[in-house]
Amino acid sequence: MRKAVIPVAGLGTRFLPATKAMPKEMLPVVDKPAIQYVVEEAVRAGISDVLMITGRNKRALEDHFDRVPFIEQALEAKGDHTRLAAVREASSLADIHYVRQGDPKGLGHAVLRAQSHVGNEPFAVLLGDDLIDEQDEVLQEMARVQAETGGSVVALMEVEPSQISSYGCADVVPQADGGFVRIHGLVEKPAVDEAPSNLAVIGRYVLHPRVFDVLAETPAGRGGEIQLTDALQTLATAEGEGSGVFGVIFRGRRFDTGDKLSYLKAVFTIASEREDLGPALNEWLDSVRTPANRV
Ligand code: G1P
Numbered sequence: 207m208r209k210a211v212i213p214v215a216g217l218g219t220r221f222l223p224a225t226k227a228m229p230k231e232m233l234p235v236v237d238k239p240a241i242q243y244v245v246e247e248a249v250r251a252g253i254s255d256v257l258m259i260t261g262r263n264k265r266a267l268e269d270h271f272d273r274v275p276f277i278e279q280a281l282e283a284k285g286d287h288t289r290l291a292a293v294r295e296a297s298s299l300a301d302i303h304y305v306r307q308g309d310p311k312g313l314g315h316a317v318l319r320a321q322s323h324v325g326n327e328p329f330a331v332l333l334g335d336d337l338i339d340e341q342d343e344v345l346q347e348m349a350r351v352q353a354e355t356g357g358s359v360v361a362l363m364e365v366e367p368s369q370i371s372s373y374g375c376a377d378v379v380p381q382a383d384g385g386f387v388r389i390h391g392l393v394e395k396p397a398v399d400e401a402p403s404n405l406a407v408i409g410r411y412v413l414h415p416r417v418f419d420v421l422a423e424t425p426a427g428r429g430g431e432i433q434l435t436d437a438l439q440t441l442a443t444a445e446g447e448g449s450g451v452f453g454v455i456f457r458g459r460r461f462d463t464g465d466k467l468s469y470l471k472a473v474f475t476i477a478s479e480r481e482d483l484g485p486a487l488n489e490w491l492d493s494v495r496t497p498a499n500r501v
Contacts (some may be wrong), residue, residue: 207251207252207253207327207328207329207330207349207352207412208252208253208254208255208327208329209253209255209256209257209323209324209327209329209330210248210253210255210256210257210329210330210331210332211256211257211258211259211317211320211323211324211329211330211331211332212241212244212245212248212256212257212258212259212331212332212333212334213258213259213307213313213316213317213331213333213334214229214231214241214258214259214260214261214264214267214334215259215260215261215264215306215307215310215316216230216261216334216335216464217230217310218230218231218464220464220465220466221233221464221466221469227263228263228266229241229263229264229266229267230334230335230463230464231244231264231267231334232266232267232270233463233469235337235463235469235472235473235476236473236476236477236480236483237292238296239270240334240335240337240463240472241267241270241334242270242296242299243337243340244332244334244336244337245271245296245299245300245302246299246340247332247338247340247345248300248330248332248345249299249300250340250343250345250346251330251343251345251346251349252346252349253300253330254300254301255300255301255303256300256301256302256303257302257303257304257305257320257323257324258302258303258304258305259305259306259307259316259317259319259320260304260305260306260307261306261307261310262306267304268304270296271296271297271299271302272297273294273297274293274297277293278290278293278294281293303323305319305320305323306319307319311426311431311432312426312427312429312431312432312433312434313333313431313432313433313434314421314424314431314432314433314434314435314436314437315421315431315432317331317413317417317418317421317434318418318421318422318432321415321418324415324418325415326415327415328349328352328353328412328413328414328415329412329413329415330345330348330349330410330411330412330413331409331410331411331412331413331434332345332409332410332411333408333409333410334409334463335409335462335463335464336408336409336410336460336461336462336463337460337461337462337463337472338410338456338458338459338460339458339459339460341458342456342458342459344361344410344454344456344458345410345412347385347454348360348361348410348411348412348454349412351385351386351412351452351454352412352413352414352452355450355452356414356447356448356450357414357441357448357449357450357451357452358411358412358413358414358417358438358441358448358450358451358452359386359411359412359413359451359452359453359454360374360376360389360392360407360410360411360438360451360452360453360454361407361408361409361410361411361453361454361456362376362378362387362405362406362407362408362453362454362455362456363405363406363408363455363456363457363460364404364405364406364455365404365405365406366404367398367401367404368398369406370396370398370401370404370406371395371396371397371398371401372395372406373395373406373407373408374392374393374394374395374406374407374433374434374435374438375392375393375394375395375396375401375402375403375404375405375406375407376389376391376392376402376403376405376406376407376453377389377390377391377392377393377402377403378390378403378405378453381452385454386452386453386454386455387452387453387455388450388451388452388453389438389442389451389452389453390442390443391439391442391443392407392435392436392438392439392442392451393435393439394427394428394433394435394436395428405453405455407435408456408460410456411434411438414441414448415448416441416447416448416449417434417437417438417441417448420437420440420441420444421434421437424436424437424440438451459475461475474487474491478491
């Protein structure tokens, strides 16, 4: 698995007005934009080529992953090697390409825009809103399951039943050898009483390229959009090369940076575990939690 596709064309309406003139993916999580954590996760899984599916108002993303000679020269002149390395890091992570989605016709349509870049090899899809703990190796595990099964793989997470209508939901059968599950059926954002399980698809996929042919034939589904979930449902019940959909159960920490509360949790969690910020932040958090200090 050499290539990853990161759809970033979404409007970020949940974070307005902060996202009125800035892509939601550029919201800082401590001192890096959220999207950089996602690219770093892909790189840790061995990916060297990233294609972002962008849209209008997303130029800041391209600037972020590009070189900035005048800042680099200024830092070099000052001898500030720490910041210089931090600035350069984003532009040397991977070979990053961009294509615009054009019409906002849904996640499935965004992934289909990657067809000519990806070609005929398995590839990862990472959704920019999902931040996964950097200790976790779920993407590596998914690549292993893809290589073993020859199908497509999604990351699944148990959620409260009341939350399932915000996600794709999987109907699964555990595999005898453990480690992963086979998916019988997938449904995009079902009503609570129609959900086949409480296993939610989170924003990590390792897909067989056959998904492109299926997406090209997939009609608009939920919300009038072409859903990746619907294409995977087709692959789950198909036969022949590239058929079959499997799930790796994710039990680690994950944040949805498109949701305000989850975004704040990501910022506090990551900052509180950093050597430079953690001790002082945790001390302050302890002090404001002390009843005597509550207003
Ligand atoms: C998308 C997918 C959904 C998945 C979710 C994970 O939905 O369509 O199946 O569960 O990402 O974050 P979105 O959150 O973009 O509406």
